Structures are given as structure tokens and as C-alpha cells.
Amino acid sequence: MRPSLRWGALILLALSVLVSGCAGSGGQTADGESKTAAPAKGDVTLVIGAYSTLRDVMQTILPEFQTYWKQKTGQTVTFQESYEASGTQARAIVGGFEADVALLSLDGDLQKIKDAGLITHDWSKEPDGGMITRSIAVIGVRKGNPLHIAGWEDLMGSRVKVLYPNPQTSGGAQWDINAMYGAGLKKSEAETGKKDPAYGKAYLERIHANIESLDKSGRASMAAFEYGVGDAIVTYENELIARIQKGVPYDIVIPRDTMLIENPGTVVDRNADKHGTREVAEAFMDFLRGKEAQTALAENGFRPVNAEVEAAYKDRFTVPQGLFDIEYLGGWDEVKKTLYSKRGIWYQVLAGI
Numbered sequence: 001m002r003p004s005l006r007w008g009a010l011i012l013l014a015l016s017v018l019v020s021g022c023a024g025s026g027g028q029t030a031d032g033e034s035k036t037a038a039p040a041k042g043d044v045t046l047v048i049g050a051y052s053t054l055r056d057v058m059q060t061i062l063p064e065f066q067t068y069w070k071q072k073t074g075q076t077v078t079f080q081e082s083y084e085a086s087g088t089q090a091r092a093i094v095g096g097f098e099a100d101v102a103l104l105s106l107d108g109d110l111q112k113i114k115d116a117g118l119i120t121h122d123w124s125k126e127p128d129g130g131m132i133t134r135s136i137a138v139i140g141v142r143k144g145n146p147l148h149i150a151g152w153e154d155l156m157g158s159r160v161k162v163l164y165p166n167p168q169t170s171g172g173a174q175w176d177i178n179a180m181y182g183a184g185l186k187k188s189e190a191e192t193g194k195k196d197p198a199y200g201k202a203y204l205e206r207i208h209a210n211i212e213s214l215d216k217s218g219r220a221s222m223a224a225f226e227y228g229v230g231d232a233i234v235t236y237e238n239e240l241i242a243r244i245q246k247g248v249p250y251d252i253v254i255p256r257d258t259m260l261i262e263n264p265g266t267v268v269d270r271n272a273d274k275h276g277t278r279e280v281a282e283a284f285m286d287f288l289r290g291k292e293a294q295t296a297l298a299e300n301g302f303r304p305v306n307a308e309v310e311a312a313y314k315d316r317f318t319v320p321q322g323l324f325d326i327e328y329l330g331g332w333d334e335v336k337k338t339l340y341s342k343r344g345i346w347y348q349v350l351a352g353i
Helices: 003-021 052-073 086-095 107-115 152-156 171-192 197-208 218-226 237-245 269-275 278-289 291-299 307-312 332-338 345-351
Strands: 027-030 033-035 044-051 077-084 101-103 131-142 211-213 232-236 250-253 260-267
Touching (some): 044 052, 044 086, 044 269, 044 278, 052 077, 052 237, 052 278, 077 086, 086 107, 101 278, 107 332, 131 171, 131 237, 171 197, 171 218, 171 232, 197 345, 218 232, 218 237, 232 237, 269 278, 278 291, 291 307
Parallel strands (some): 044 077
Antiparallel strands (some): 027 033, 101 260, 131 232, 131 250, 131 260
8 A cells, every 4th residue: 555545544544433432422521521422414512501510400401302302393402511610610601611501500600701792681581580490508417417406506616517618619609608698697687676797797707617628619518528528518408409319318407597599591692693503592491491391400409490390399398487588688799799899708707807
């Protein structure tokens, strides 16, 4: 064989191996790492950037949507998925990860993408205020609750070691911090008739004095707890329900005063238009709010935003007596200024000032 023919054959062989290596279904290989099938002609790939807590339930929802879309359009949809802490995911999308759909933990993380010019519509005007999932902030303890923890104030004792993620990287952590600070405001309001930020700060400080670990995401914090770190974890209710369903021996403590967690999602307009995936991306968002996906979310411990599914699962989810939402704290703009600005309350708690 002449050298030019030999090299041509080797190149063809290499290309055939590369193509065969791309076959198969899309999915996640590791944190922040994604894979996707090479789409056939006429098929479509939808790129999803989501916060880490959604990883498990998406393995149920994505095949359901594939079946729905195939029946409706005859088109096969595959997925390229990435799951990261919410803030990390938002920064990745702004930095060039071309997600067609963003499913994040915080309004502010979607706003970062909008501010970068990638989301061009008002996602808050979508159904349910743009929210896809709900939960509440709770305390996870070891099976049997050996330290008899009943609420936030029991996390202030010197013998209790507490875990929650870092709010600099985790949207879930901001919900956790908001919940503890807000519970302090609730107590001050009950005692004095008004919300006292100084009391709320002191309340948060007393819990944070027992922090054992600040991890990068809610999922990383949960992994540390499973490895035996700490006595109690502040997290989403759905995270604990999902682990208990898999046989992990935890108990859930729902504080009297705690926070309603609401997580948004939307189409990333600039990327969806660039990829020609707007139709399937918008259909996917509608599907997430529909009965089938919301039922899957409820089965995995999320509180549904769909009214029909919420009614069907009302006996499964306790409504705490002092449940409050972000508006009780003045809304996200006020929370960012009061808690998370450079000299805000969270900075002061960390600095011990």
C-alpha cells in the first residue's frame, strides 16, 4: 500500500472509532461533566444547565419528555446535561456554557444570565412566577434524633456540630441562611412586636458558631453528612426525603418558623435561538410545570407548583405554622443588600464582627 493510501485508511479508521464513541443516549458523567448523543438528521439536542439537587429526579423526567415529544412531533430529543451548584452553573452559562434551559436555585442566578443578555424575556411573568419547584428549609438529623433537636435553637448548643453549604457558591445555602435569619426575625417579632435585624443576626451567629463544614453545594454538604460529618444538616426538605427513600437512616426536623424555598427555571433565549431549539426548549419548560413532571418531582420530595398535583399530595407535606417566604425578608433585592453585600450581615457573621 502506498504511504498516502495507508494514511488515508488510518484516518478513516480513526473517524469510525470517534463516531462509534459518540453513540448512545445523553446524560451526566460526573459533577460539571456532560455527554450527549450525536443527533440523527431531524433530531434535536437540548442543553440543560441545572442546580445539583435536580440531578436524580431528572433521570425520571427526561425520558418522560422524550416519549412525550416523540409522540407529539416524531422527533427524537436527546439531552446534554450539567449539574452544578446554582451560582456555579449561572457563572458557567454567562461564561460560555451554551445551555438552552437554565434550572437554578435562586432568582438572582437567573438574573445574572439575564444581565449578561442571554435571557431576553421576563421569566418572572411565566406561570407560577417562573418557579418550577418548591421546598422548605429543614434540619436533618441522625436516625432516632439522638440529640433531641426540635428546632433552630437546638442547633445553638455547644455539643451540636452543624453543616450547610457556602452561600458564595450555593443557592441552597442562601435559602438556608435566609431561613435561620428569618426565624430570628420571627422570634423578635413575637417578643417585641417588630422584626429586629440585630436579633436576627445574633440568632444566626449562635447557629453558625457550631458550623462543622461549609461545602460548595447542597449535594456536597449532604455527601459530607452521609460520610458521618456533623450531627445536623440544614438543607432542603426534598434532599432528605430523597435520601430516606434510598434507605439512608435520617430523620427530618421541621422548625416551627422556616422558609418556603422556590426555584426558578426558564429558556436561555440567546442560546436556544442560536441552536434552533426554542420550540423544544419552551415545550420542555411547559412539561416541567405539567402533571406528569410535577408528580415525579413530588415523588422525589419537592413540593409541587402545579395546583392539581399539590392537592393530590397535600397530606404528604406538613405546612409549618410559621412558614414565611422571601417577601417576609423584604424580597431578594433587600436580602442581597442586608445579608449578602460586602458589609452585610452574613459577612459580619463570618468575620465575627
